[in-house]
Amino acid sequence: STPEVLSGYTSVKVLSDKAKIEDGFLISDYIYENATVKRVPGGLYEVTPTKVDYQFKLDMNVPKTGLMMVGLGGNNGSTLTATILANRYGINFRTKQGIQKPNYYGSVTQASTLKLGVDEDGNDVYAPFNEILPMLHPNDIVIGGWDINSANLADAMARSKVLDYDLQRQVAKYMAQIKPLPSIYYPDFIAANQSDRADNLIDGDSKWDHVQRIRQDIQEFKAKNELEKVIVVWTANTERYAEIIPGVNDTAENLLSAIKSSHDEVAPSTIFAVACILDGVPFINGSPQNTFVPGCVDLAEKNKSFIGGDDFKSGQTKIKSVLAQFLVDAGIRPLSIASYNHLGNNDGYNLSAPQQFRSKEISKKSVVDDMIASNHILYNDEKGKTIDHCIVIKYLPAVGDSKVAMDEYYSELMMGGHNTISIHNVCEDSLLASPLIIDLTVIAEFFSRVTYKKADSGDDFEKFYPVLSVLSYWLKAPLARPGCEPVNGLNKQRTALENLLRAFIGLGPQNELKLEERLW
Numbered sequence: 001s002t003p004e005v006l007s008g009y010t011s012v013k014v015l016s017d018k019a020k021i022e023d024g025f026l027i028s029d030y031i032y033e034n035a036t037v038k039r040v041p042g043g044l045y046e047v048t049p050t051k052v053d054y055q056f057k058l059d060m061n062v063p064k065t066g067l068m069m070v071g072l073g074g075n076n077g078s079t080l081t082a083t084i085l086a087n088r089y090g091i092n093f094r095t096k097q098g099i100q101k102p103n104y105y106g107s108v109t110q111a112s113t114l115k116l117g118v119d120e121d122g123n124d125v126y127a128p129f130n131e132i133l134p135m136l137h138p139n140d141i142v143i144g145g146w147d148i149n150s151a152n153l154a155d156a157m158a159r160s161k162v163l164d165y166d167l168q169r170q171v172a173k174y175m176a177q178i179k180p181l182p183s184i185y186y187p188d189f190i191a192a193n194q195s196d197r198a199d200n201l202i203d204g205d206s207k208w209d210h211v212q213r214i215r216q217d218i219q220e221f222k223a224k225n226e227l228e229k230v231i232v233v234w235t236a237n238t239e240r241y242a243e244i245i246p247g248v249n250d251t252a253e254n255l256l257s258a259i260k261s262s263h264d265e266v267a268p269s270t271i272f273a274v275a276c277i278l279d280g281v282p283f284i285n286g287s288p289q290n291t292f293v294p295g296c297v298d299l300a301e302k303n304k305s306f307i308g309g310d311d312f313k314s315g316q317t318k319i320k321s322v323l324a325q326f327l328v329d330a331g332i333r334p335l336s337i338a339s340y341n342h343l344g345n346n347d348g349y350n351l352s353a354p355q356q357f358r359s360k361e362i363s364k365k366s367v368v369d370d371m372i373a374s375n376h377i378l379y380n381d382e383k384g385k386t387i388d389h390c391i392v393i394k395y396l397p398a399v400g401d402s403k404v405a406m407d408e409y410y411s412e413l414m415m416g417g418h419n420t421i422s423i424h425n426v427c428e429d430s431l432l433a434s435p436l437i438i439d440l441t442v443i444a445e446f447f448s449r450v451t452y453k454k455a456d457s458g459d460d461f462e463k464f465y466p467v468l469s470v471l472s473y474w475l476k477a478p479l480a481r482p483g484c485e486p487v488n489g490l491n492k493q494r495t496a497l498e499n500l501l502r503a504f505i506g507l508g509p510q511n512e513l514k515l516e517e518r519l520w
């Protein structure tokens with residue numbers, strides 16, 4: 001690892017009286033301007049501008065951080081680990097196109113830029129996303145984790161058939177040294193077709209012992225690698241939904257008792273989440289199941305421990321969260337969206353079972369809800385408030401990790417006309433998902449260093465609310481604070497992230513007013 005990265009490299013110096021550095025902390029003053037709107041009878045909107053003065057405080061020191069993946073030996077786990085090693089050791093490899101250098105394409109934090117402002121001529125100036133404020137660099141992340149399958153990561157990488165052979169050949173010696181820790185397997189939660197993989201299991205049936213064992217694993221990993229922080233990401237198989245049962249998983253207290261009595265409806269992913277929450281370790285769920293049952297969110301709230309989910313937003317849904325928003329914002333009325341997928345990797349094999357497919361179906365369907373709700377000219381009692389949204393997933397071994405997604409958007413135009421947009425998308429699934437795991441880790445780590453308070457309140461600085469909805473850019477079915485509606489539109493999600501980063505360096509929200517150009 002490179003020292004300048006660990007100390008948090010930035011290339012942006014803000015000359016503003018709104019932000020100052022004190023004892024290794026960046027403290028910024030920010031006026032949060034918004035508006036409250038009241039709908040009054042007669043179709044009027046009454047809008048009142050609001051203003052709240054906040055102070056943000058960011059710890060500028062990037063800690064030595066570990067990422068523990070649940071499902072480390074899967075396609076995502078092995079692809080991400082090999083990519084980090086190739087970047088860390090500068091391993092170039094040959095493909096039929098020539099020499100390929102390692103990179104982090106597909107990662108917002110590593111490969112995208114953010115507009116800072118304009119130059120003297122009024123033209124936009126961009127800086128790398130990860131140079132605005134000190135952020136964890138993926139090359140420095142120490143990787144570990146669990147898998148119910150015992151294959152070392154060199155074998156897991158070969159099994160997943162994602163990366164070019166010449167890269168596999170060169171990273172194999174590093175990968176072979178990484179062996180997933182034994183994990184928790186409750187066969188009822190993932191597809192029966194996964195049982196052959198389950199040869200690396202934590203002993204015993206006590207679910208509470210399982211929680212304790214995971215906590216111990218994290219502590220040992222932290223100590224062994226001299227880490228200051230660990231982030232845990234679930235990238236294991238999609239589980240079935242857990243039934244929400246009053247008295248079992250509805251409150252923090254009930255959930256803990258249910259675990260202590262090894263209740264059947266507590267899923268492995270919830271065991272991992274609870275173990276992390278009890279020790280303040282951020283936990284992110286990259287699969288669609290309802291890991292965060294109400295009792296789990298309640299526990300995170302009580303322990304002020306960060307959680308984020310659900311389900312990586314990598315290919316088809318990412319496009320949907322742009323295209324559906326575009327159509328609705330353009331005043332065009334989507335009538336139906338038909339989303340068809342076939343894939344041939346182990347994820348597809350697991351999803352070929354009905355209950356696991358159902359988890360994915362729910363997650364994929366929810367993505368347009370807030371867009372429909374945003375436009376009552378197009379969606380109302382007279383015209384209808386829903387669209388026909390159909391999701392199909394088929395397992396087709398031949399295509400391996402190259403998931404094919406075909407989407408048809410059928411919409412109503414002016415004067416009863418119709419428009420059909422068809423998209424054919426070959427996803428290279430794990431190459432799309434792995435950079436998201438980097439971003440989720442980097443941003444979760446970053447937000448765990450931010451605190452805030454209301455200016456002049458005399459209050460202490462405190463952490464953000466535990467449900468990290470700023471991660472929603474990377475998640476298909478964003479977990480939101482209870483009582484709040486999730487935001488699915490990709491542009492809104494990115495705007496929120498950009499503007500929060502800007503707030504921390506004392507800049508107002510991003511705007512495209514371009515008055516330099518538009519006014520005399």
Ligand code: NAD
Nearest residue numbers: 071073074075076147148183236237238287312346347433
């Ligand atoms: P994969 O099947 O290749 O890997 C999953 C791994 O998890 C396997 O190695 C399996 O042995 C392991 N596993 C299963 N149960 C476990 C448990 N209880 N503890 C520890 N390990 C366990 O799948 P993948 O392609 O890497 O995808 C991982 C997850 O991410 C899936 O749930 C998938 O739906 C989700 N996801 C993937 C993408 C994408 O790849 N583009 C997008 C969104 C969501």
